[in-house]
Amino acid sequence: MRVLLIHSDYIEYEVKDKALKNPEPIPDEMKKGRMDEVLVAFISVEKVDEKNPEEVVEKAVEEIVNVAKQVKAENLFVYPFAHLSSELAKPSVALEVLKKIEEKLKEKGYNVGRAPFGYYKAFKISCKGHPLAELSRTIVPEAAKEE
Numbered sequence: 001m002r003v004l005l006i007h008s009d010y011i012e013y014e015v016k017d018k019a020l021k022n023p024e025p026i027p028d029e030m031k032k033g034r035m036d037e038v039l040v041a042f043i044s045v046e047k048v049d050e051k052n053p054e055e056v057v058e059k060a061v062e063e064i065v066n067v068a069k070q071v072k073a074e075n076l077f078v079y080p081f082a083h084l085s086s087e088l089a090k091p092s093v094a095l096e097v098l099k100k101i102e103e104k105l106k107e108k109g110y111n112v113g114r115a116p117f118g119y120y121k122a123f124k125i126s127c128k129g130h131p132l133a134e135l136s137r138t139i140v141p142e143a144a145k146e147e
């Protein structure tokens, strides 16, 4: 899994078109979204993550919470982003992993938004530009490390 973390004044998105034959079904209110004072996590779920999705969910949540505490962000935004890797997991696994990350972050008390999965989206983001405002993480299941 590849994660790009951007501490932002805001992020906003608008769904434009289907990028998959069967994108995630979404209600009208999810076709546009905005979150302010937010730590945005652009996430590419990778093929290697299919070896242990539960483990990469736990590790991703830990990494995101770690950075959220450092930058004092209470709002988090999970953004499905298929452009951080050339070895992508299949969409069914990716969507489940992203939903689990969202769920577990909420369980930890954060306000969590998520952009719809399987669509082309226009988006605007305002990076805060401080030293910890742009970070990236690579997360792999332990099993993959032994190979």
Ligand SMILES: Nc1ncnc2c1ncn2[C@@H]1O[C@H](CO)[C@@H](NC(=O)[C@@H](N)CO)[C@H]1O
Binding pocket: 019, 020, 043, 044, 045, 046, 080, 081, 082, 083, 088, 089, 090, 091, 094, 116, 117, 118, 119, 120, 121
């Ligand atoms: N392994 C994966 N990890 C993260 N997201 C993934 C994925 N496989 C499919 N998607 C989603 O389907 C859209 C088309 O690839 C993706 N759309 C995007 O990445 C938008 N930024 C438009 O390009 C994304 O919503």
